[in-house]
Amino acid sequence: MFYREAGEYKTTYAADMAIFPIRQDRYGVALILIVAFLVIPAFGNQFFLNTMMIPFLILSLAAIGLNLLTGYTGLLSLGTGAFMGVGAYACYKLETIFPEVNILVWIIASGLVSALIGVLFGLPSLRIKGFYLAVATLAAQFFLQWCFARVPWLVNYNDSGAIEVPTQTLFGLPVTGPTATPATRYLVTLTIAAAMAWIASNIVHGRIGRMWMAVRDMDIAAELIGIRLLRAKLLAFAVSSFYVGVAGAMMVFLWFGAAEPEAFNIDLSFQILFMIIIGGLGSILGAFLGAAVIHLMPIALRAVPAMVGLSIDAARIDQLTLMITGALIIAFLIVEPHGLARLWQTVKQKLRVWPFPY
Amino acid sequence: MDLLRAIFIGPLAQMIAAPDLLAQTIWEGFVAGVLYSLIALGFVLIFKASGVFNFAQGIMMVFAALTLVGLHEKGVPAWVALILTIAVMYGLALAIERLVLRPLVSQPDIILFMATFGVTYFLIGFGELLFGGNPKSMITKELLLPDGAVDLHILGGKVQLQKLDITAAAIALIMVLSLAWFFQKTRIGRALRAVADDHQAAQSVGISLDQIWVIVWFTAGVVALATGIFWGARSDVSFALQVVALKALPVLILGGLTSVPGAIVGGLIIGVGEKLGEFYWGPLLGGGIESWLAYFIALAFLLVRPQGLFGERIIERI
Numbered sequence: 001m002f003y004r005e006a007g008e009y010k011t012t013y014a015a016d017m018a019i020f021p022i023r024q025d026r027y028g029v030a031l032i033l034i035v036a037f038l039v040i041p042a043f044g045n046q047f048f049l050n051t052m053m054i055p056f057l058i059l060s061l062a063a064i065g066l067n068l069l070t071g072y073t074g075l076l077s078l079g080t081g082a083f084m085g086v087g088a089y090a091c092y093k094l095e096t097i098f099p100e101v102n103i104l105v106w107i108i109a110s111g112l113v114s115a116l117i118g119v120l121f122g123l124p125s126l127r128i129k130g131f132y133l134a135v136a137t138l139a140a141q142f143f144l145q146w147c148f149a150r151v152p153w154l155v156n157y158n159d160s161g162a163i164e165v166p167t168q169t170l171f172g173l174p175v176t177g178p179t180a181t182p183a184t185r186y187l188v189t190l191t192i193a194a195a196m197a198w199i200a201s202n203i204v205h206g207r208i209g210r211m212w213m214a215v216r217d218m219d220i221a222a223e224l225i226g227i228r229l230l231r232a233k234l235l236a237f238a239v240s241s242f243y244v245g246v247a248g249a250m251m252v253f254l255w256f257g258a259a260e261p262e263a264f265n266i267d268l269s270f271q272i273l274f275m276i277i278i279g280g281l282g283s284i285l286g287a288f289l290g291a292a293v294i295h296l297m298p299i300a301l302r303a304v305p306a307m308v309g310l311s312i313d314a315a316r317i318d319q320l321t322l323m324i325t326g327a328l329i330i331a332f333l334i335v336e337p338h339g340l341a342r343l344w345q346t347v348k349q350k351l352r353v354w355p356f357p358y
Numbered sequence: 359m360d361l362l363r364a365i366f367i368g369p370l371a372q373m374i375a376a377p378d379l380l381a382q383t384i385w386e387g388f389v390a391g392v393l394y395s396l397i398a399l400g401f402v403l404i405f406k407a408s409g410v411f412n413f414a415q416g417i418m419m420v421f422a423a424l425t426l427v428g429l430h431e432k433g434v435p436a437w438v439a440l441i442l443t444i445a446v447m448y449g450l451a452l453a454i455e456r457l458v459l460r461p462l463v464s465q466p467d468i469i470l471f472m473a474t475f476g477v478t479y480f481l482i483g484f485g486e487l488l489f490g491g492n493p494k495s496m497i498t499k500e501l502l503l504p505d506g507a508v509d510l511h512i513l514g515g516k517v518q519l520q521k522l523d524i525t526a527a528a529i530a531l532i533m534v535l536s537l538a539w540f541f542q543k544t545r546i547g548r549a550l551r552a553v554a555d556d557h558q559a560a561q562s563v564g565i566s567l568d569q570i571w572v573i574v575w576f577t578a579g580v581v582a583l584a585t586g587i588f589w590g591a592r593s594d595v596s597f598a599l600q601v602v603a604l605k606a607l608p609v610l611i612l613g614g615l616t617s618v619p620g621a622i623v624g625g626l627i628i629g630v631g632e633k634l635g636e637f638y639w640g641p642l643l644g645g646g647i648e649s650w651l652a653y654f655i656a657l658a659f660l661l662v663r664p665q666g667l668f669g670e671r672i673i674e675r676i
Contacts, residue, residue, distance in 0.1 A: 076468070124657060128664050131411055131467075135611040135660065138604075139653035146650050150643075221676050266604065270475065277472045319487040326479030329472065334461040337469045 003351045019201055036190055041183040049182035050255075052296060057186075057193040058250050059295055063275040063287035064200050065243025070273070071281035072204055073236035074216030075125050079137035080272040082144035083241050084248025085264030086114040089154050091249035092163045096156055103168040103176055107192070107249045114245020115238040117144070122237030126230060129219075141266055148261035162260045165253050176253045185254045192250065196243060201284050203239065212236055213282070244272075278332055280339025289340040293332075298325060372638060381517045383637045384630055389523040391629020392530045396585040397606035398613065398621035399534070400578040405615050406554040407574040408459065410470045414477040416603020418579055421481050422447055423496065423586030423595045428489035430497050439497075447579030455571045463567075482597055493598070496590035526588040533584060534622060537577070541618075546573060554616070608656035614666030623667060627659075628652045 003024050010016040020026045066080050091110035121140040125133055155163055167177030174180040175188050203209055214222040215232050223229050252259045279290020301321045336343045404412040425446050429439035458473050541547040552560040553570045609628045613620025636648045
């Protein structure tokens with residue numbers, strides 16, 4: 001009754017094509033942004049910011065990146081973890097070679113390095129499709145991970161083989177390294193994630209997004225209507241790897257503070273893939289919802305026994321968490337195979353026509 | 359020039375200079391390849407019959423081996439434990455069909471693929487809950503598997519063959535042959551092939567999809583158990599073994615997702631190629647190239663044949 005288009009008059013084409021055509025949606029997004037930018041950093045404690053919000057945003061960004069490739073262009077990738085690693089190591093190298101340049105510049109630049117490598121490993125996608133393409137991206141995953149472990153130049157020849165983040169400041173406040181406060185890091189993460197999500201949303205709603213979706217639905221047909229497959233697929237690989245690379249750089253610089261090659265293993269790739277499948281393939285909102293479920297669900301499950309006063313030892317909790325996570329993944333898929341984003345669409349449609357059934 | 363020499367001439371000279379070492383390396387690769395083939399076989403069986411890319415195959419292998427060892431630790435005699443484990447695998451197939459596949463029937467491939475990840479997580483948690491997370495050693499003696507080695511004095515040197523590896527290769531061969539016979543000659547085997555060909559046509563002649571799925575998942579479970587016993591005997595039985603299952607992916611892709619002979623040939627190519635590459639060319643790159651070489655071999659084959667060596671030809675229509 002309250003949530004509907006009726007009574008909202010569009011007078012321009014731009015208004016008609018807006019991402020959020022309904023007024024209540026715009027209010028809702030504005031409210032979420034206000035809470036995220038003002039309320040959470042003011043009242044969130046260290047645990048909440050460090051283990052929940054910062055990882056959630058960074059993983060969401062990586063999931064958006066993978067969703068551009070898998071959800072919008074239909075190219076399955078299992079190398080996300082390694083491309084995050086490329087971003088992280090590139091950022092570390094650039095940062096240590098030119099320490100005087102602003103860290104944000106390097107975080108973005110490391111995305112470009114990752115995009116370049118992504119294009120390189122995307123080349124076989126012209127010939128290989130479906131699950132067969134997954135092996136090309138697995139080659140990237142294992143080869144790049146091997147490089148992180150075996151090429152000492154990448155870690156500046158230090159003995160530990162791990163990268164450590166130096167302290168960097170922005171407007172006089174430390175944003176990376178051990179002295180940065182969680183609130184500062186959270187705000188920087190949020191700004192980058194929000195800006196990039198906005199850009200991604202614009203890309204997929206425009207000409208490029210339509211081109212990608214045409215390729216996803218049937219690439220030969222897309223070619224026949226004049227889409228150049230080489231360009232479309234490589235562009236998808238480039239943009240996706242850019243997002244994933246930036247997320248990787250942020251993961252090390254704003255969340256972990258230090259990282260070993262093992263941090264970018266195949267489990268991370270699979271985790272990001274789960275996020276977009278649970279959240280919804282081909283949806284920006286889905287990437288956020290999926291990241292929330294996959295990252296926050298285990299944290300919540302671990303907190304439950306303590307809350308209800310049961311004392312179970314830690315190993316047992318881990319095992320139960322794994323079992324419940326597995327069962328919930330299957331349950332989610334059975335309830336809504338198209339992901340949480342589709343569930344949200346259904347709810348919205350119901351609200352729109354309420355109190356009538358249709 | 360030196361680099362080219364190191365890449366092309368050096369390793370070949372090494373091979374010719376020590377043929378016994380070459381034979382040993384090829385044998386090791388062959389055995390690893392046989393075991394990769396067995397894992398890939400489990401994947402192929404399920405993919406053919408139900409179109410599910412079963413990521414849980416690796417974990418089914420570990421789970422089966424763990425159940426066997428765990429039951430034995432609890433005091434069950436080895437052979438009884440083996441039979442009980444087979445029964446457990448049947449129960450698992452039944453549960454997966456009823457709880458996972460049936461509600462998700464006719465969903466896109468990637469959704470079913472994702473569901474097998476759910477199964478993977480569940481089985482890891484469940485297995486650790488029942489049998490603990492510590493690595494265990496396989497009960498090779500109790501299962502009357504031979505140990506020790508056979509030394510062959512050929513090619514001007516010594517080639518050592520582990521008896522266990524020979525047994526593994528023999529059992530793999532028997533398994534593949536009996537599966538081939540099962541597919542070609544029995545009633546159920548024919549039904550399986552019909553389902554693999556076309557679900558709807560198979561249903562229309564009165565084949566029950568549900569039953570067929572239970573049977574293939576159970577068969578894949580038994581293959582997983584055999585694989586688990588031999589991998590478990592080569593290293594410890596723990597969930598770290600599931601990494602091996604990832605190695606089966608290039609094998610599968612190389613052979614073609616729908617082909618049983620493809621899984622075997624693919625496994626052998628990857629196994630031998632990987633060991634030769636690691637042994638002769640690995641030192642040039644600083645070692646450890648085994649982790650990614652298999653994927654590059656598969657990729658190279660795929661660029662020539664995008665559907666794998668024995669896969670069905672991909673026909674695209676608009």
